[in-house]
Amino acid sequence: MRVAPATVMLLQVVLFLQCIALTLSQYDICKSLVSTDDGPIWEYYACQPKPASMKDYMRIRVDPPGITCGDPPERFCTLENPYLCSDECDASNPDLAHPPQLMQDTERSGLITYWQTVTWSRYPEPLLANISLAWNKSLELTDDISITFEYGRPTIMVLDKSLDYGRTWQPYQFYADDCMDAFGMAPKRVQDLSATNVTRVICTEQYSRWVGSKNEKSVRFEVRARFAIFAGPRLLNMDNLYTRMESMKGLRDFFTFTNLRLRLLRPALGGTYVQRENLKKYFYAISNIEVRARCKCNLHAGQCTFVDGNLQCECEHNTTGQDCGRCKRGFRAKSWRPGSYLPTPNGSPNTCAAAGSTLGNCECYGHSNRCSYIDFLNIVTCVSCKHNTRGQNCQHCRLGYFRNASAELDDESVCIECNCNQIGSVHDRCNETGYCQCKDGSTGPKCEDCLPGYYWKQGCFPNVCDDELLLCQNGGTCNQNQKCMCTPEFKGVLCEQPRCEGEDCDAACTSYLSLASLLLCLLANQLAQLTAY
Numbered sequence: 001m002r003v004a005p006a007t008v009m010l011l012q013v014v015l016f017l018q019c020i021a022l023t024l025s026q027y028d029i030c031k032s033l034v035s036t037d038d039g040p041i042w043e044y045y046a047c048q049p050k051p052a053s054m055k056d057y058m059r060i061r062v063d064p065p066g067i068t069c070g071d072p073p074e075r076f077c078t079l080e081n082p083y084l085c086s087d088e089c090d091a092s093n094p095d096l097a098h099p100p101q102l103m104q105d106t107e108r109s110g111l112i113t114y115w116q117t118v119t120w121s122r123y124p125e126p127l128l129a130n131i132s133l134a135w136n137k138s139l140e141l142t143d144d145i146s147i148t149f150e151y152g153r154p155t156i157m158v159l160d161k162s163l164d165y166g167r168t169w170q171p172y173q174f175y176a177d178d179c180m181d182a183f184g185m186a187p188k189r190v191q192d193l194s195a196t197n198v199t200r201v202i203c204t205e206q207y208s209r210w211v212g213s214k215n216e217k218s219v220r221f222e223v224r225a226r227f228a229i230f231a232g233p234r235l236l237n238m239d240n241l242y243t244r245m246e247s248m249k250g251l252r253d254f255f256t257f258t259n260l261r262l263r264l265l266r267p268a269l270g271g272t273y274v275q276r277e278n279l280k281k282y283f284y285a286i287s288n289i290e291v292r293a294r295c296k297c298n299l300h301a302g303q304c305t306f307v308d309g310n311l312q313c314e315c316e317h318n319t320t321g322q323d324c325g326r327c328k329r330g331f332r333a334k335s336w337r338p339g340s341y342l343p344t345p346n347g348s349p350n351t352c353a354a355a356g357s358t359l360g361n362c363e364c365y366g367h368s369n370r371c372s373y374i375d376f377l378n379i380v381t382c383v384s385c386k387h388n389t390r391g392q393n394c395q396h397c398r399l400g401y402f403r404n405a406s407a408e409l410d411d412e413s414v415c416i417e418c419n420c421n422q423i424g425s426v427h428d429r430c431n432e433t434g435y436c437q438c439k440d441g442s443t444g445p446k447c448e449d450c451l452p453g454y455y456w457k458q459g460c461f462p463n464v465c466d467d468e469l470l471l472c473q474n475g476g477t478c479n480q481n482q483k484c485m486c487t488p489e490f491k492g493v494l495c496e497q498p499r500c501e502g503e504d505c506d507a508a509c510t511s512y513l514s515l516a517s518l519l520l521c522l523l524a525n526q527l528a529q530l531t532a533y
Helices: 005-024 179-183 224-231 238-247 502-512 515-532
Strands: 031-036 039-044 059-063 074-076 087-089 129-141 145-149 156-162 170-176 218-221 256-266 285-290 292-295 301-307 310-315 371-374 379-382 401-403 415-417 425-430 436-438 454-456 460-462 477-479 483-485
Touching: 129 285, 129 310, 170 179, 170 218, 224 238, 292 301
Parallel strands: none
Antiparallel strands: 031 039, 059 129, 074 087, 129 256, 129 292, 145 218, 145 285, 156 170, 156 256, 301 310, 371 379, 401 415, 425 436, 454 460, 477 483
């Protein structure tokens, strides 16, 4: 069947565009059907979801209770005109209320809506407010975080992040009109950072100083400027950024979070000291929080969907979990690993392999980089296994080592040395739980202790005697459970034998008894001879 030239040209264009997409894409394709001599097969790539606005998915909590204005109703003034106090906040009136959800709403018809706190009426007690943002999902920043303040930006605030769903927090950036005074830190800008300290937590003054303009509303956490250190000012060299994500320790984690928190520590002052005669002009108001990020799927998913109130990666590469953080059941022949950005532009998927499958690239779990084909056995085996491993796939531990149950097979510390006591153990090997085979009388995981009834002296030896059991006979005393100290008249391990008995008495007396005992022994011998006549 002939194919029309126009159709052929269209197919060529499609293939060309697909090649361009694969070349220029930022890891947004997980797999592609390619033609081979054996027919079409799937080719897999590292992949990640496209960036998106996370504002619609975030859950907002404001602390402390009662910090939101409106209960009771309250009037406010403006910094520009402190005598104009016509604004009112009333939680019972929808038109005058300023609840937290207005920080994430879509403002239609040009009307700006915002969350607002109570005024600083309790000065000099600090006016403090915490705004916590939760997603119940690991995310990766792809653009600046932007917070829009109405009626003046705070003079002091902190942006925190959490990697464990709000259980612990760490500062992301400090903001102040005077960094040294507020935090004891010299002020810096992101532009002052370099490739060696790009993950440094800084204090900046550029978003906190009063400029007297209503247009100066935004406070930013600058992500793109940090990306530009590696990718260039227009972010055209993203391959270099992704390469650094793999090679630079902590870089990828720096842009990863599960929760964010704003700590508002001092409101805008209008460029002056606190004017105690008019405290109604000091408060916080936020109209919008924009967080542009992508779901973290460990480079195992190209899509992230909102299911049952939570973001969920649509996992590929035989992985599963909310972050594609483990292998599917039945696909654990090759232990789970995150995908890799390298080699660019498509990366390495690190696909989980089906249990029981023979891995075509002879998986060595990272303990060997060389394989060999054994002809007469018709198998491929790993060569020179490292990290104290052995076996066809470096999947077992060398003799004298045992498997670390808390480590994956590809962990460098997967095999732990047995450390059997050389004197107390039969050999230097142990079982799969790390217990060594002990000699008689020895005990303990490493055979370094003695069983009851044994004592240690370069090995475990059975106790000769026991004071409590009175094993020493004929008045003998037990010395350190190792030896019976006999009276002069007896001998033997347990003092069970008389020293003077029959014809041996002379020799025994001569050798062992004291002078007085010797005289008594001789006298008894003479009396015995006289009696014999």
